[in-house]
Amino acid sequence: MRLSQYLAPTLKENPTDAVVISHQLMLRAGMIRKLASGLYTWLPLGLRTLRKVERIVREEMDRSGAQEVLMPAVQPAELWQETARWDQFGPELLRIQDRHQRDFCVGPTHEEVITDIARNELNSYKQLPMNFYQIQTKFRDEIRPRFGVMRAREFLMKDAYSFHISSESLQATYQVMHDTYSRIFDRLGLDYRAVLADTGSIGGSASHEFHVLAKSGEDAIAFSDSSEYAANIEKAETLPPTGDHPAANQSLEKVATPEVHTIDQLCQFLSVEASQTLKTLIVVGQTEEKEPLKLVALVIRGDHELNEIKASHLPDVASPLTFATDEQIKQVVGCEPGSLGPIGLTIPVIVDYSAAHLADFICGANENGFHLTGANWKRDCQYTQTADLRNVIEGDPSPCGKGHLIIKRGIEVGHIFQLGDKYSESMGATVLNENGKAVAMKMGCYGIGVSRVVAAAIEQNHDENGIIWPDAIAPFQLGLIPLNMDRSEAVKNTAEQLYQQLQQAGYDVLLDDRDRKTSPGVKFADMELVGIPHRLVIGDRGLEKGIIEYKHRACDEKIEVPLDELMTFLSGKVSIK
């Protein structure tokens, strides 16, 4: 491609409304432009990368034996009513009416549509397993779209849905998808991890997320330092502390703690470590219809963080997790949230394993302005149960039993689920089994955020000058910069000849043929900003010696390559697309 004829509008300054690096760089490199909140146009440079990601995903899905289909973006409400998601889904589901006032939505996902196809077209266990995928534009009406294409309203997604006669078959395809995703992210050239995940609102029994590792990632991931174990921090289990419970040495004392409302203030006021204190949180309990509101106390160590997902999975706790209001707490306990503690509570008390292992701890006195010190379980108060309530922290023993945990940050770009029969049951998607009996099919679903991968790749691969693309998804692999092309015949001829030659050899080449009004400095800066991995500079001085200058985007070293050795040199550096 000749840059002079190409729409690649680079920007020097960071756009003010772009917060994360990938959003900034995609705007600055001329990859995308905003049309409206959460709606982006992919300009030619950006789309080249998007299409390369799409191609790798398609090739590997095909290789896995999945069959590509294309379902409508606009879906009738009736199907969503069958699974009750028409009412359950929040306002992220863009509900619309057609000209005949019939209800539709612009699909954020396609479980209902594919299950409808499966129940119509599949009727015998002999046809199974089947795995269908599509690469398609989805719409999710985010309340606050942000981070550019990372959390846009309209985005490109690969979604796949598999159908099975048995859980064993589902597990086998789940493993194939796990391997396929690994191959996809390997080929994309990204540093990623597959991690255990919570199954969340989609439901089902097993689930892994695929994360691109990046310091800016929204998710925290826990790894074992001695095994393959990796899990989203939402999901990573903590083990009950081992060893004997420490003995109680102190006696319970009530101390005045005026103006103390937080753990930090408490530690400072009493000169104690947060790990010796307790944090008590009151949440809404699991309540049957028409029952009066129940509250439940959750107790963790002062230095730990509540894991809301784990808490919401407890049978006694309402899901999604709902914190009691100050008003409700006042009514039931009689104090403000900053003075809560487990002693004397008349509601169920669920205590995290680590908190339950403390002796001589400090906690709120359930009376404004007072705390208790030297408190001990059993002697001073009881709990209803112990549980895993907190986020893991670095250094925790790995739940796999081997080694200790390390925490890294990641961006979720893929998610695979074993759905079981959640959708097939509610929609009556059955096939006849070997005995001629109609049984609901087991289902799996498998997503990759294709457009999000592009942003995640940038979050992981950039420096202060711009993007550093992995070869496989660079919009162009090679950048050709002729110096003074419009003044030097030699440079011009060599540039034109090389441009043709490299393209014929199968490379994606971007030729910066802009005239002298664009300085060499700007050309170098643009090529770095856009992130072309391999750069060739053609200049009069080099040509006199028969030499071209090569530089990789990620290295400072410049290599002088004799012109007649260039093709051989490149074949060792750059793989043909």
Add this chain to the structure above:
Amino acid sequence: MRLSQYLAPTLKENPTDAVVISHQLMLRAGMIRKLASGLYTWLPLGLRTLRKVERIVREEMDRSGAQEVLMPAVQPAELWQETARWDQFGPELLRIQDRHQRDFCVGPTHEEVITDIARNELNSYKQLPMNFYQIQTKFRDEIRPRFGVMRAREFLMKDAYSFHISSESLQATYQVMHDTYSRIFDRLGLDYRAVLADTGSIGGSASHEFHVLAKSGEDAIAFSDSSEYAANIEKAETLPPTGDHPAANQSLEKVATPEVHTIDQLCQFLSVEASQTLKTLIVVGQTEEKEPLKLVALVIRGDHELNEIKASHLPDVASPLTFATDEQIKQVVGCEPGSLGPIGLTIPVIVDYSAAHLADFICGANENGFHLTGANWKRDCQYTQTADLRNVIEGDPSPCGKGHLIIKRGIEVGHIFQLGDKYSESMGATVLNENGKAVAMKMGCYGIGVSRVVAAAIEQNHDENGIIWPDAIAPFQLGLIPLNMDRSEAVKNTAEQLYQQLQQAGYDVLLDDRDRKTSPGVKFADMELVGIPHRLVIGDRGLEKGIIEYKHRACDEKIEVPLDELMTFLSGKVSIK
């Protein structure tokens, strides 16, 4: 692909709600399934063809120098308000509101969005020309979606938009697009014509449609039998008859014609040819605001058809063409529509060239139950003007001056327009010209109905047994049918070996490996229905002689090919994908 593991649900019977052949065959061949009115899922077989069409379109658009982009499907109302199309567009424009009650539409076309990008990113004539395209899902809320994917609500379209500093530059790119479209339809293997077209509601100065010829086509196209001339019948001009005006021989007579309301009845009643009669139609005239309603009479020969597009382009006639109601006619003329004639009318009378060339004609008397015979222009009545008012018919002289017209039917699959500055003016999309002055860019737009091409290809290429795909867009090029594969080791081994070998050679192969429960007859019928162009049958009897049977879908001839010559034989018949 192994058919036993593939979702290709063929149907024996024609679905009752499918009217046109392509819709019937796409359902029967398992290419598509209906989700809701005008919404179709593309099943694996159908999608393979759709993607092949898409790939050819993309390759040729890239080759033409156009730059691929991807704009959001959901577009903000503000842009459409700038061009006034938010109000002008009918209910086909699916207007929606997001969760914040902001107005959007699901885009049926993208002139506004691309013009917004152009006005933001292009600022100098030096950047021009540029041509942007996308291949994207569009939505048009048709009042009565029909004919399957031919007139669906959601469909895949390639739309391109070019920007220019001058009309000359626009014309040059328009010609490049004309050539590109010709290459695309050549490569698709379709019999097509580029025809002059009316520019319609999109506006602009020049326009060609690309039609796939098929007897079932909705459009009529007029060709010269002696030149390259081709035009949509909407657009094809008629020439005024040459030679002297025939002389008046008869005298005007009023005859009673009870129960005669149509030209057919009139001809039968008086035993005359329709070509000797006149048909008079009353339409609404061009009326300024607050003026009282004007009516205009249009007069054509009884054997001709009014061309509504041509009529609506007349300065005195309202556009779009609106027929007067029976009530309005009664009020102004005093009779019913079946008794209308030009003689004695007090409203403007516009007469078609052929009608004006008649002598001694027969027409309504403007009095119920009476007609006039022996009528003549000038002597008996005057007209306001003559004009080209009718559709051409076969045998008319070609308006290019060479030869006579032939009429064929076609399906519109592409359309190219010179838009001029309609959108750039209203949206302020200007660049600086050579003199530093801001001028509105000239624009062109170029569409291909990608999903419609699939249906049109079937309308053109089928027989009573099913689809006959052109090689380039067949879902699979080769169909391999082993007979008794699950009983004969020799057949099974040869089939498996050939399947691998053919795939490695680069062919798309469909192996019908279904077991004995599917009879050979059903396998042959399915392969014909699905339309695989090249069929290979492997049987024990042939293998004993070292022979495979080859047959092309479109020929009856079966060819016995020695196994060891098969690859050479095929290389002459089937091009590698």
